[in-house]
Amino acid sequence: MSKIEFLAHLDEIMEQEPGTLKSGEALKDLPKWDSMTVVQFIAFADEEFNLALPSSKLLSCKTVDDLAELLNPHVTG
Amino acid sequence: MAQTTIGGVKVLGIAAAVPEKKLSLEPYYQTFGREEVDKIIESTGIKERRSDPTLCTSDLCLASAESLLAELKWKRSSIDLLIFLSQTADYPFPATACCLHGRLGLDKSCAAFDVNLGCSGYPYGLWMAASLMASGGIRRCLFLAGDTASRDISPLDRSTAMIFGDAGTATALELSPNSSPIHFTWGSDGTGWETIIRRAGGQRFSYTPELATRTERDNGNFRAETDISMNGADVFSFTIREVPKLIVRTLDMAGWDIESTDTFVLHQANKFMLQHLAKKAKIPPGKLPISLAEFGNTSSASIPITIVRHLPELRERSLHSLLIGFGVGLSWASAALELGPLVLPPIIEVKSATTGSYSPSLAA
Numbered sequence: 001m002s003k004i005e006f007l008a009h010l011d012e013i014m015e016q017e018p019g020t021l022k023s024g025e026a027l028k029d030l031p032k033w034d035s036m037t038v039v040q041f042i043a044f045a046d047e048e049f050n051l052a053l054p055s056s057k058l059l060s061c062k063t064v065d066d067l068a069e070l071l072n073p074h075v076t077g
Numbered sequence: 078m079a080q081t082t083i084g085g086v087k088v089l090g091i092a093a094a095v096p097e098k099k100l101s102l103e104p105y106y107q108t109f110g111r112e113e114v115d116k117i118i119e120s121t122g123i124k125e126r127r128s129d130p131t132l133c134t135s136d137l138c139l140a141s142a143e144s145l146l147a148e149l150k151w152k153r154s155s156i157d158l159l160i161f162l163s164q165t166a167d168y169p170f171p172a173t174a175c176c177l178h179g180r181l182g183l184d185k186s187c188a189a190f191d192v193n194l195g196c197s198g199y200p201y202g203l204w205m206a207a208s209l210m211a212s213g214g215i216r217r218c219l220f221l222a223g224d225t226a227s228r229d230i231s232p233l234d235r236s237t238a239m240i241f242g243d244a245g246t247a248t249a250l251e252l253s254p255n256s257s258p259i260h261f262t263w264g265s266d267g268t269g270w271e272t273i274i275r276r277a278g279g280q281r282f283s284y285t286p287e288l289a290t291r292t293e294r295d296n297g298n299f300r301a302e303t304d305i306s307m308n309g310a311d312v313f314s315f316t317i318r319e320v321p322k323l324i325v326r327t328l329d330m331a332g333w334d335i336e337s338t339d340t341f342v343l344h345q346a347n348k349f350m351l352q353h354l355a356k357k358a359k360i361p362p363g364k365l366p367i368s369l370a371e372f373g374n375t376s377s378a379s380i381p382i383t384i385v386r387h388l389p390e391l392r393e394r395s396l397h398s399l400l401i402g403f404g405v406g407l408s409w410a411s412a413a414l415e416l417g418p419l420v421l422p423p424i425i426e427v428k429s430a431t432t433g434s435y436s437p438s439l440a441a
Contacts, residue, residue: 035236035296036120038310042317043353052318055310 001048003077006068009048013040025064041067049074078264078323080330086207087253090149090420093246093382094140095372096129097426100227102239109235117239122348126242126373128227131430134165135173137245137378138221139180144422145247146181151217153182158209158218159189162202162377164275164405165225166191177221180435188215195273196344196404197263198222198377200412203400204261206250218250224376226305229275231291233299237307240347242373246381249420260331260413262323269407272311277302312404316350317357320403323411324358327399331413335359338413339396340388344403345369345379377402384416385424391417 001009008018014032027033038058045051049071061067068075102124105114118124138161146153159181161174168176174189183189188209194201199222206218223245230237277288288302300306324341328334341360343351348369355365366387368379375382380400388396395417403409430436 035309036116039313039349042310042314043349046317046353046357052314054314055308058310 001075003068003075006071006075007064009044010041010064010067013037013044021064023065027061027063027067045071078262078326080260080262080326081204082258082260082330083204083207083211084258085252085254085256086210086259087251087256088203088248088414088416088419089251090145090249091246091381091384092141092145092422092425093244093378093385094137094144094425094427095127095242095244095382096132096137097428098127098129099125100128100242101125105232105239108233113235114239117235120347120349121240122367122369123239123373124370126227128243129427129429130228132225132243132427133167134163134223134225134243134245135161135167135177136430136435137225137243137427138223138247139177139245140425140427141245141247142177142181142219142221144425145219145249145420148420148422149249151249154184156183156187156217156219157215158206159183159187160192160202160206160218160220161190162192162194162198162220162222163224164193164195164376165228169279174221194406194408195224195376196346196379197402197406197408197410199344199380200261200400200402200410201263201408202377203248203250203259203412204263204410207259207261210250210252216252220248220250222246222248222381223378226376229303229305231298231300231304233291234294234304235296235298236309237305240374241305242375244372244375244378244382246378248381257415260327261410262327262330263410264319264323264408266315266319266407269311269315271308272315272407273305273307273405275303275305312346313350315407316346316354316403319409320354320401321357323401323403323409324399327401327411327413333397333399333413335361337397338399339364341365341399341401342380342383342388343401345372345374345383346404347374382424385421389421391419392421393418
């Protein structure tokens, strides 16, 4: 999955238009990044890549790029 | 994960009781805002729960047990084992099973003990009951399971406030040499002990007024140490890690597959989680009964209450049933069994405890 596709998935989780999120955005600036979207992100990682991410890993992420890094090598670019 | 198969034990009936009092989610509009509450309802599938602070789990289990005994026409003296599985006991001690043994008027030769488990508890309890029965000395068992978790949540904590409902169930088991075997699988991961916890009130952190005071925590949630705390993301992550494997291992052991299994009764955690698990395990929606809308997450009662509410055909015939519990502990277990035909009384609604009903008092 490309980084652009990944960001579009993240947009979908946050119920916003694909293309809204840009590389480099800080998660603390995203009001929709809350406990429910965290769970939806874990579900997405499981469904797409069969990964069961613990919440501690997600909470240590500062930017959307850190989230993409968690899915390495599945998200590239 | 460990497994065993036990033969010669049959489940004869299941009953479930809930408080008559309903608790809708509308009052939370004021606390958390309409948009957020509606989003939570959509995700969890929970519209209302049953909750009554005057009722203990034991009261609900007692009502279930009485109804089941009446329909089965069992003599009380014929019951050799009483198991009460719950995390909301009447007292730190004695065992609530002993209190219920007295209230039910059971014989002095009947064994009675408590088991402290929650969401994984129903298949765990069936396994314990079946194992003890197969080991000899016990012909009939009454297995009670349930919780009144709604009494231990903070209404100002969005991670728990709109999830838990109260219920108490009773399951009757009997030795029956020609019955088909029951396949059990179980496991635990104690490194996750803090994932779902009610921290204060035991001996590690004894009750103090300070520990019962609600203070602000993560994301503007308020709770006390005497309230239930749940890390929903970690529960989800644990579930997707362990439950699909649990389903596969149990089916393999029973020699069944998705197609030959008639029903998958999963612990009713929340709709989002159940649907995700079903999709991952390729369980068709028609084989996945869901009782969340009416009763919410009722902990160890969620599997039996779902059976009583959504599988009435079990009164007439048997179903290849896979029962899957998972959660607090962390702990998980399953049972694959040919369930039915069963005595299955309709769900009992219990009125608030009033003066004149069973009301133990503090010592003078």
